[in-house]
Amino acid sequence: MNRRTLILLKTLTWLACLAPLAWLVWGAITNNLGADQTETITFATGRTTLRLLLISLAITPLRRLSPRLSWLIKFRRLLGLFAFFYATLHLMTWVGLYTNFDPNAMAADILKRRYVTAGMAAWLLLFPLALTSTNWSIRKMGGKNWNRLHRLVYFAAIAGVIHYWWQVKSGVLTPMGVTLILAALLLARPILSWRQRRKTRGPVLSPSAP
Amino acid sequence: MLIGKPPDIPSSEITPQSAYRKYLSRRKFLRGAAAVGAAALGGDRLAEVLSPHTRALASTKLQTVSSPLTTTGEQLTSFDDITHYNNFYEFGVDKGDPAKNAGGLPTRPWSVKVEGLVAKPQTFDIDTLLKLRPLEDRVYRHRCVEAWSMVIPWVGYSFSELIKQCQPLSSAKYVQFLSYWDRRVEHWGADETSIFWPYSEGLRMDEAMNPLTLLTFGLYGETLPNQDGAPVRIVIPWKYGFKSAKSIVKIKFVAKQPDTTWNEQAPNEYGFYSNVNPNVDHPRWSQKTERRIGLPFYEQRRATLMFNGYGDQVASLYTGMNLRKYY
Numbered sequence: 001m002n003r004r005t006l007i008l009l010k011t012l013t014w015l016a017c018l019a020p021l022a023w024l025v026w027g028a029i030t031n032n033l034g035a036d037q038t039e040t041i042t043f044a045t046g047r048t049t050l051r052l053l054l055i056s057l058a059i060t061p062l063r064r065l066s067p068r069l070s071w072l073i074k075f076r077r078l079l080g081l082f083a084f085f086y087a088t089l090h091l092m093t094w095v096g097l098y099t100n101f102d103p104n105a106m107a108a109d110i111l112k113r114r115y116v117t118a119g120m121a122a123w124l125l126l127f128p129l130a131l132t133s134t135n136w137s138i139r140k141m142g143g144k145n146w147n148r149l150h151r152l153v154y155f156a157a158i159a160g161v162i163h164y165w166w167q168v169k170s171g172v173l174t175p176m177g178v179t180l181i182l183a184a185l186l187l188a189r190p191i192l193s194w195r196q197r198r199k200t201r202g203p204v205l206s207p208s209a210p
Numbered sequence: 211m212l213i214g215k216p217p218d219i220p221s222s223e224i225t226p227q228s229a230y231r232k233y234l235s236r237r238k239f240l241r242g243a244a245a246v247g248a249a250a251l252g253g254d255r256l257a258e259v260l261s262p263h264t265r266a267l268a269s270t271k272l273q274t275v276s277s278p279l280t281t282t283g284e285q286l287t288s289f290d291d292i293t294h295y296n297n298f299y300e301f302g303v304d305k306g307d308p309a310k311n312a313g314g315l316p317t318r319p320w321s322v323k324v325e326g327l328v329a330k331p332q333t334f335d336i337d338t339l340l341k342l343r344p345l346e347d348r349v350y351r352h353r354c355v356e357a358w359s360m361v362i363p364w365v366g367y368s369f370s371e372l373i374k375q376c377q378p379l380s381s382a383k384y385v386q387f388l389s390y391w392d393r394r395v396e397h398w399g400a401d402e403t404s405i406f407w408p409y410s411e412g413l414r415m416d417e418a419m420n421p422l423t424l425l426t427f428g429l430y431g432e433t434l435p436n437q438d439g440a441p442v443r444i445v446i447p448w449k450y451g452f453k454s455a456k457s458i459v460k461i462k463f464v465a466k467q468p469d470t471t472w473n474e475q476a477p478n479e480y481g482f483y484s485n486v487n488p489n490v491d492h493p494r495w496s497q498k499t500e501r502r503i504g505l506p507f508y509e510q511r512r513a514t515l516m517f518n519g520y521g522d523q524v525a526s527l528y529t530g531m532n533l534r535k536y537y
Contacts, residue, residue: 028507035295035305036358037507097507098495105496113494167494170476171403172303 001071013075017082020048021089038097045090050164050178052083053157054185061188064196077133080153084130087123087160094119115166122159125152157182269432272365277346279368279421281447281519284351287360289430291504296437297354298456299403300389300396307398308437314395315457317441326386326463329377336441340427342375343367347431348424353486353518355450355472359500364445365428368421372461378415382463385418386470387411387444387455405475411455412468412482413446414527422447422523448520450484481537485528486518490537 024044027033034040056079059072094116099105109116129150131137138146161182164175298308301315320336334342345365352360373385391408393400399407417423424445427434434440439456446453452472462468472480479493488498501510517524528536 031506033507035291035503036501036510037505038501038510039305039358041507097511100511109496112491115494170479171405173402173404174303 006071006074010075010078013078017052017079020044020086038093041097042090042093045086045093046164049083049086049090050157050160052079052086053153053160054178054181056080056083057153057157057182057185061185061192064192081130081133084126087126091119091123115163118159118163118166122156122163125156125159129153129156154186269428269435271432272340272345272428274345274347274365274428274431277348279346279348279523281349281351281361284349284361286349286363287502287504292360292362292429293435293437295360295503297356297451298437298439299405300391300399300407300409301437302398303402309435311398312436312440315390315436315440316395317436317457320441320459322442322458323460324372324376324463325460327379327382327465328463329379330375332376334372339372339425339442343371345427350422350424350445350447351518352445352447352451353500353514355452355480355484355492355497357492357495357497357500357514358503359512359514360503363430364424364426365431366424366426366445369423369425369444370419370421372425373419376463378463381465383415384464384467385413385415386460386462386464386468387458388460388462389455390457390459405471408459409455409471410468411444411453411470412464413453414467416527417446417524420524420527422520448486448517448524450480450486452480453484483528483533483536485524485533485537486514487516487533487537488514489516490534 024033024041027040028037056076059076059079063069063072094109095101095106099109110120111117129152132141132146132149141149161175161179164178168174294309295305296308297305298312301308301311318336321333322336322339323331323333325331344367346367347363347365349361349363352362387410389409389411390396391399393407396407399405413423424447426439426443426445427441429435429438434443436457439454439458442458443456444454444458467482470482473482486497491497497514499511500514502512503510515521
């Protein structure tokens with residue numbers, strides 16, 4: 001991929017990632033955020049976080065499907081950081097519009113309500129990943145350690161989806177879509193590894209009797 | 211004290227701006243229908259396809275009188291918000307779904323069957339019910355268990371008036387309300403939820419007899435839009451919104467506390483009583499505060515009142531009861 005195409009694609013990714021925020025800001029200015037503005041903001045930021053996390057988790061399996069897709073790696077950090085950005089906006093919505101910046105109310109919410117606990121856990125798992133997203137961090141930590149730390153993203157995504165399930169009413173199945181996609185993305189990893197291992201080992205010759 | 215002096219002008223005489231907009235859109239719809247020759251066969255169907263939004267809002271004006279039981283001193287939630295922010299899971303789980311999907315609810319002809327422990331089991335046609343008592347304008351606060359709230363100008367009369375007509379036996383201790391259910395019309399309820407339909411709700415007899423319990427036929431002076439529970443629903447303003455069953459087809463007088471939909475679905479979250487109570491949290495959120503619909507996000511938060519502010523009229527129903535246990 002040449003430099004110009006990369007810059008163009010990166011610009012488009014930036015715009016796409018900023019679109020949900022732009023939509024919210026525009027809605028707030030034009031008083032067009034729906035009947036329950038607090039809920040609109042909460043759901044928009046939460047949904048965008050999950051979507052961006054899933055897209056960033058799709059990059060590795062897609063790359064392994066074909067070497068021609070290896071350039072996708074150049075977008076993973078950007079998507080991951082935007083996921084953290086929206087997770088933080090989502091968290092701030094809760095802090096400001098639900099608990100009214102009251103630390104006692106926040107503590108009570110985290111301790112008493114498991115969906116808040118799960119959401120908080122997801123954000124805390126993403127936080128060190130955002131902090132160590134620089135090239136400097138990768139060099140300093142070494143690729144192996146860095147990779148190990150960044151596996152936390154699996155747990156963050158799982159916690160995020162659990163947070164969604166625990167938030168909706170029992171009997172409501174709307175989180176099913178993201179759940180199935182996340183399951184597919186997590187399962188794709190061992191399956192692709194297994195396939196690769198088989199390929200590199202070459203065709204198995206007629207097995208001899210044990 | 212919430213029983214205030216009745217307003218000089220009943221809300222049915224005021225055409226709210228949003229309703230006026232709706233008239234315009236209805237006119238637009240008629241014009242469109244004429245343009246495609248909708249007077250011809252199948253015009254209705256076509257209009258439905260072309261403009262389901264308008265159809266869902268089609269309504270007629272109701273004759274109303276004022277009521278001393280109306281709530282005063284609150285800014286009404288707009289007609290637009292009341293009709294486009296609904297929980298009516300038969301038509302989908304998103305707040306905007308009922309306005310989009312409830313157009314197919316066949317509200318005429320409609321009858322309500324009254325059965326169970328009554329001296330006179332009978333079936334009421336909707337037009338009979340509409341004429342049974344004078345229709346009153348009643349502004350009520352509406353508090354959803356999800357911690358949002360509205361102020362709604364309902365139209366109806368006290369449910370006790372219907373109870374008197376049916377003469378329940380002394381063995382009747384509870385009333386059960388059953389909502390319309392037809393999978394062909396309301397497939398979203400089956401597709402998007404695992405709820406066991408039809409929707410069922412219930413009240414203790416003395417709660418049902420309280421004059422605040424409103425058999426409701428309209429809002430903003432007109433017949434109920436489908437998404438708000440047309441053609442007849444119950445409204446119990448001191449309880450969380452889900453207690454107020456929509457589109458009622460059956461009323462049963464029973465001896466034992468009936469099984470009710472949300473209570474069955476998640477008993478630890480939704481009690482049978484479900485009185486609005488800021489001191490008893492929902493397991494997943496606090497009930498101390500609520501978000502008033504239609505205000506900018508930084509002005510939405512407000513304190514939730516015990517019994518939604520109707521304590522003077524209803525607190526005596528629960529004297530001696532532990533409202534933490536019977537939430």
